[in-house]
Amino acid sequence: MKQMPANQSPYARHFIALDHFLKTHETLWRPIPFVARQLAWEEEYPELSHWLRQQSLEHAERYQNHPENVPAPSPFNQIATMAQQLSRLPQRDASPISVNRFFNVDIPGRKWAQINAFAGNLDFVGETQHWLDWCSGKGHLGRLLGHSGVDFTCIEYNAALVAEGQRLTQRLQLNGQHQHMDVTDECAAEHLHPQITPVALHACGDLHTHLLQLACSKGCNQLAIAPCCYNRIASESYTPLSIQAQNASLKLTKTDLRLPLAETVTAGARVRQQRDLSMARRLGFDLLQRELREIDNYLPIPSLGIEWLKKPFSRFCQDLAELNGIALPAEIAWDALEHRGRQRLAEVRNLELVRNLFRRPIEVWLILDRALFLEEHGYQVTISEFCSPELTPRNILILAERILS
Template sequence: MSEPILTSGELLARFQALDSFLLQHQALWRPRPFYHLRLPWEAELPELAAWLRSRSLEQAQASDSDLFALAAPAPFTELARQAQALSQLGELPSRDAPARSPNLSVDVPGRKLAQIQAFASHLQFQQQPTHWLDWCSGKGHLGRWLTQTDQRLTCLEYDPALIESGSALSKRLGLDAMHLQQDVLAGDCSERLSKEHTPVALHACGDLHVRLLQLASRNGCSQLAVAPCCYNRIAGKQYQTLSTAAQASALQLSRDDLGLPLSETVTAGARVRRQRDQSMAWRLAFDLLQRQLRGIDEYLPTPSLPSEWLSKPFARFCHDLAALKGVASPGEQDWATLEASGWQRLAEVRNLELLRNLFRRPLELWLLLDRALYLDEQGYSVRLGTFCDYQLSPRNLLLLAERA
């Protein structure tokens, strides 16, 4: 039996169940293993903690791709069962897309094109759109793919270079498209949306897609489609709830919490994974070093570093990072042992993260349901489901809304 999508009458019950689950177990998913030598929950679950810490980095990476099947000590299996049940969500109905010109795929990366095609095939509205509005459009690839004969297209984008490239592509294809420079968070953006528009957003980040939901509902757009991304890209330090149900919840989310659903790496290539692993292992080794040098047993945040830093010898990496953070010079250390400790910590961190990762999808669905319930309160009929395979994009949830 296929999993169901969620519609307006079913949103609140699922939200409340997820809310209860996340609140009950927040001590397990809020602390980040990367920041702690020992996690607060380890004292209460010593068997699970010891089992996870005993495993290799390779085992952690293999398990993360099939998390719900991992035969770990209690309460892991039961939590996995609950998380999986609460996260069930089916694929939205799709249709065969009309034939499109091969020219539309020019300059579109392969994975992005597949995501656009999947997104487009799941857009089914009662009223045929007459004027698409591609929100945070980049070069407008999504909008061009959607636009048929007798339809218009407006693309809103902040980056002038992307606007110029997108406009040139549209002109070359003979499309009736306007590419407009717009900060969608600015006050004057409201003037860009009207009742005639069908706004679409494929992987618009945090505040950007929330802004669309607010303006589209306020300005009378009768239908819209949003596949959110990067929930942690918000201006404030705390998440601002949208719906009445979320506002009544005791669950308060920080910007750091909002990053949990984004912690998968299914779309990363082998080279990127190797660089990420080296960066994290070296940072974890430096964390051990800085605790010793500062005499303070707590994590010291470090900034994102250019990839060139990973080409340095490990000792130079630590010296330079200490200088960058104003930490005393490390002097001479047993660098080989310290680096090995960093890699060992990485294996432990990745395995300890498996417990936290059980809550990735439940938290993401909680966030989507907050958005869906908000639109429901604005008079929309809402459908929530998936639009593509998880391997094509982990951010595969699509929110469709329409009102008479």
């Protein structure tokens, strides 16, 4: 076992409580209702299971992003309260950075609001000398941070975004460079040194953890990240960054890392309809394949193009059966099977509400791992919500600074 620091920070104590909560209740959030017909916890909590299985699809939809409000039988409410308490973070509310009226003409409204909220909250104690926008896209964030005259560099591996970013920077006559680069290449590390302040807004999994490691080893005095896509990692399971998380009881798989991302900014009606149709059909086919193969296990299905949803349900199943080498009997009651698929969809989506209670606690566990890693490397760290979840559900900002005396 590696050594733990003797005096614990508030984040370290928060982490211990969260780790214990998630470990204690892992039977509630690990099993995925879409792939398991019966969940182990349903035997333990039959009343809760029965109640959820009686609810409609509309009910699940209504509470999807706010499962804590579901008026479900015990122990739902108690767990919801704990989950909320353990994932509560301070909320920041910075005033928007004022720029001239041409500055943001090329930036979609929601993106502009996210960037502005992120940039407005970078209240470092020391002066920033050079911003480095990590996985910058078109570099909207770097440009906003550099608009008052501080130099900035944006690094990004999509060449079209780099070119467009450079064009926008030149048009505004700012001191910014846009470089075409893979941040995992060795040359990206050369950009980092104590006077460089890296910022990463929504750099995926390995891309932002790589930045944290580089920033610590290169001694950057300041940095700020808002992580996303925790599951975009090369390994099959999560490798904690901090010593404390390495010693923790919870071990996360790649599948677990997808759970915090299940919260969505409300999708349009058409997208929701397509998603529900696709899921209901898959669940209908799942019942059929279990029966015919006489194996009560989920059979993974690859992602299917939109044209699959235009086929009649019977053809959908026949084609999937052929793809999986399953022989079909001559007579199948397709209408009844399709109906059962729809019914199962409502059950699955309502049972998922239990898992959904753990989305934010798992995300905060991951965020605390990053914060503790930075603390272990001598940074003063603050974690906060930099905007509302409606603007982006990935709204957690980690701000780190080495305070120089």
